[in-house]
């Protein structure tokens with residue numbers, strides 16, 4: 001038995017397997033990179049439970065400055081200080097055509113889940129804060145119509161608890 005040869009063969013097999021795995025991974029990454037950001041239909045249909053109000057916009061503005069502006073820009077134009085470091089670049093919320101094409105539910109979903117390089121805000125922001133941000137983001141595109149909001153009845157889902165006294169009331 002030529003154990004040296006056997007070792008060589010094994011090594012080659014490992015190498016081939018490694019190359020194969022690397023190729024598959026890069027194909028998958030390339031596909032993910034260019035793919036559309038798929039949002040489940042159910043999530044798209046969700047309506048913003050919050051009516052547009054000065055208080056909601058003000059609360060959102062604080063969260064936005066703190067957590068979003070470095071990428072999306074102070075006025076939502078996708079030109080934050082960190083924007084150039086990212087690929088794909090941060091979305092511009094000032095683009096009315098783009099903004100008219102997405103529903104509130106879709107924006108909420110994207111803020112919730114994030115997608116590389118954008119972080120997920122599922123645990124960093126409460127549900128209420130994320131809906132407030134949807135209201136704010138809408139205000140960056142001047143031509144976009146007022147978001148559809150149901151009349152403010154008492155039917156709002158129970159807001160999540162607020163850790164810390166961040167939301168001014």
Ligand code: HEC
Pocket residue numbers: 037063064067068069070071072082086087088089090091098102107108110111115116117118119121133137
């Ligand atoms: C690290 C940079 C970064 C931060 C911080 C960030 N985003 Fe993003 N965001 C992105 C990038 C990049 C995209 C585009 C991702 C893509 O298309 O795959 C994006 C996309 C989005 C979209 C989808 C827009 C569309 O038209 O599909 C929304 C909504 C959004 N961000 C909201 C927010 C909000 C709100 C915050 C703060 C709570 C935030 N982002 C923080 C980088 C960031």
